Amino acid sequence: MTAKTTVVLGAQWGDEGKGKLVDVLSADMDVCARCAGGNNAGHTIVAPIGPERTKKTFAFHLLPSGLVNPKCAGLIGSGVVVHLPSFFEELDALQSQGLDCSDRLFVSDRAQLVFDFHQIVDGLKEVELGGSSIGTTKKGIGPAYSGKASRSGLRVHHLFDQATFAERFRKLVEGRFKRYGPFEYDTEGEIERYKALAERLRPFVTDGIVYIHQALASGKKVLVEGANALMLDIDYGTYPFVTSSSTGIGGVCTGLGLPPKSIGQIIGVIKAYTTRVGGGPFPTEQLNDVGVHLQEIGREYGTTTGRRRRCGWLDLVVMKHSTLINGYDCLNLTKLDVLDDLAEIQIGVKYLVDGEELPGFPANLEVLDKVQVEYFTLPGWQTSIASVTTYDDLPVNCRKYVEYIENFLNTPVKWIGIGPGRESMVEK
Numbered sequence: 228m229t230a231k232t233t234v235v236l237g238a239q240w241g242d243e244g245k246g247k248l249v250d251v252l253s254a255d256m257d258v259c260a261r262c263a264g265g266n267n268a269g270h271t272i273v274a275p276i277g278p279e280r281t282k283k284t285f286a287f288h289l290l291p292s293g294l295v296n297p298k299c300a301g302l303i304g305s306g307v308v309v310h311l312p313s314f315f316e317e318l319d320a321l322q323s324q325g326l327d328c329s330d331r332l333f334v335s336d337r338a339q340l341v342f343d344f345h346q347i348v349d350g351l352k353e354v355e356l357g358g359s360s361i362g363t364t365k366k367g368i369g370p371a372y373s374g375k376a377s378r379s380g381l382r383v384h385h386l387f388d389q390a391t392f393a394e395r396f397r398k399l400v401e402g403r404f405k406r407y408g409p410f411e412y413d414t415e416g417e418i419e420r421y422k423a424l425a426e427r428l429r430p431f432v433t434d435g436i437v438y439i440h441q442a443l444a445s446g447k448k449v450l451v452e453g454a455n456a457l458m459l460d461i462d463y464g465t466y467p468f469v470t471s472s473s474t475g476i477g478g479v480c481t482g483l484g485l486p487p488k489s490i491g492q493i494i495g496v497i498k499a500y501t502t503r504v505g506g507g508p509f510p511t512e513q514l515n516d517v518g519v520h521l522q523e524i525g526r527e528y529g530t531t532t533g534r535r536r537r538c539g540w541l542d543l544v545v546m547k548h549s550t551l552i553n554g555y556d557c558l559n560l561t562k563l564d565v566l567d568d569l570a571e572i573q574i575g576v577k578y579l580v581d582g583e584e585l586p587g588f589p590a591n592l593e594v595l596d597k598v599q600v601e602y603f604t605l606p607g608w609q610t611s612i613a614s615v616t617t618y619d620d621l622p623v624n625c626r627k628y629v630e631y632i633e634n635f636l637n638t639p640v641k642w643i644g645i646g647p648g649r650e651s652m653v654e655k
Contacts, residue, residue: 230442231491232260232449234479235559237456238495238549240464240503242527242536244561245496246270246292248642249452250649257447259293260302260439262482263472264454265341266313267366273648276325282648283324290317291452294328299450301328305337305435306472306482308371309383311424312343334428335435336384344400344412345370351407372471374399383432386425393418436484443489451479457549458503465592468507476553494641495555497546497632499563502527502536508595511539511575525565540602542575543635548588550636558636560629561644564651569607572628576635577601605631612645618655629655 233252237243250272253259266289273284274295285292289309291301303309314334321328345367374380379399385392400414442449453474458464460474472478480487500521503509512518521527521538528535549555566572578585578598589595608622615621621629621643633640643653 229444229489230446230448231489232443232451232479232485233491234451234453234476234493236453236475236479236493236495236553236555237459238497238553238555238558239456239501239542239545240458240509241456242269242502242504243456243496243498244559244644245453246272246287247561247644247647247649247652248494248496248559249292249450250274250295251642251652253293253296253299253450255448256293256296256299256450258300258302258439258442258449259291260304260449260451260483261289261291261307261454262304262451263306263474263478264470265289265308265366265368265371266310266317267368267470268454270452281325285321285324285326288317289314290321290328290332293450293452294321294332295326297327300331300333302433302435302438302483303332303334303338304439304483305335306478307335308339308341308368308375308472309334310341310346310367311421311428313366315424315427332431333433333435333438334383334431335438336382336432337435338383339371339375339380340383340386341367341371342381342396342399343367343417344403345374347410347412348403348407351410369471383428386421386428389422389425392421392425396421439483439485451483453479457553458545460552463548463552465507465595466590468505468592492556493554494557494559495549495553495638496559496561497541498561499541499566499628500525501539501542501545504534504536508592509537509539510544510578510595510598510600511542512537513539517569520569521565524568525562540573540575541632542600543632544575544578544585544588544600546632546636550638551587555636555638557639557641558632559642559644560632560640563625563629563643564612564645566607566628567611567613568609570609572605572607573602574605574631574635575600576603603631613651615645615653618643618653621653 270287270292293299294301348370349365349367455470455474459470518538608624645651
């Protein structure tokens with residue numbers, strides 16, 4: 228019997244706290260796989276390590292965050308774009324904190340490579356866009372996916388044919404010089420550096436398709452960790468203010484070479500309010516004391532970039548859109564404790580344009596700019612929920628908030644985050 232994967236996906240604009248749920252679930256998993264994105268992702272996990280069970284904070288960007296559990300292997304799938312210097316920098320940092328990843332981290336030989344010149348070009352593209360800047364992390368992700376789509380990119384397996392790699396690499400850089408003008412870059416120095424990086428990477432490289440299908444066929448438990456979130460999806464997000472990959476359930480299939488029938492439970496991670504980083508529309512954004520409260524109490528600063536996140540009320544129009552596309556079986560509602568002190572809480576439930584309700588989340592950003600959000604207001608609970616251990620112990624108004632979300636989306640909330648630690652999770 229072939230096992231089915233469990234999938235964890237971001238349901239809003241990212242930064243929902245996927246890492247903590249992945250950490251909790253991967254304690255019972257054999258493999259944790261990344262399917263898309265690159266080191267533009269950012270997951271922070273607080274976990275006990277070593278014989279003394281010392282709590283440490285780990286920042287994951289490119290590596291699967293399930294690695295925080297020592298019995299779980301990590302796979303970087305074919306749909307991921309990999310910047311090797313960052314890969315090893317992150318790996319070395321984890322190892323130095325006492326997290327031994329030896330013989331349990333693998334990289335698909337089909338994964339595309341991100342180079343330093345991609346990162347330079349990322350910045351040049353943002354300058355070129357000027358006032359229309361997307362707010363990219365400048366990690367080279369977009370340019371690397373552009374190269375992949377134009378069939379000019381280099382993949383992991385190309386590293387091991389040095390002559391072909393060098394020839395293709397020179398052509399790639401020359402093409403960028405022609406497009407953006409000459410910028411400072413040591414092409415030959417990079418070729419030499421990647422000879423050494425290739426040899427260091429060799430023990431990690433595997434056929435990602437064979438690896439994950441053998442794992443499933445042998446009954447192993449596989450967890451897929453999504454990066455970014457549905458509203459940053461290249462097709463279904465707020466285009467062009469999106470990332471360059473498929474961040475939804477479709478990206479799981481294409482990024483790991485999995486047929487849809489191998490997908491088991493799909494879990495959406497939803498923050499108890501809404502945040503986003505960078506440019507782009509944000510209908511429920513609160514540029515007021517509420518927004519500041521959410522930002523400060525929620526410590527809304529990016530793991531990868533350090534940028535302050537924009538904050539607003541929970542938007543269930545966004546969540547309905549996200550739920551339709553990804554088909555969540557259940558939800559993990561995170562950071563509910565951030566709302567503890569508020570006297571009343573609003574939830575965005577409809578988008579209106581000229582008094583007419585929109586049937587869904589609009590593709591056209593000019594339409595989105597015109598929407599008026601209709602809110603449903605609930606009373607707050609104004610007490611700390613940080614020490615609660617069961618759902619029934621949550622304040623009545625807190626449970627009403629959770630149940631309103633469930634009823635609106637017709638999707639059960641299974642886990643509720645009430646603090647930053649791995650133990651700060653109530654199962655419903």
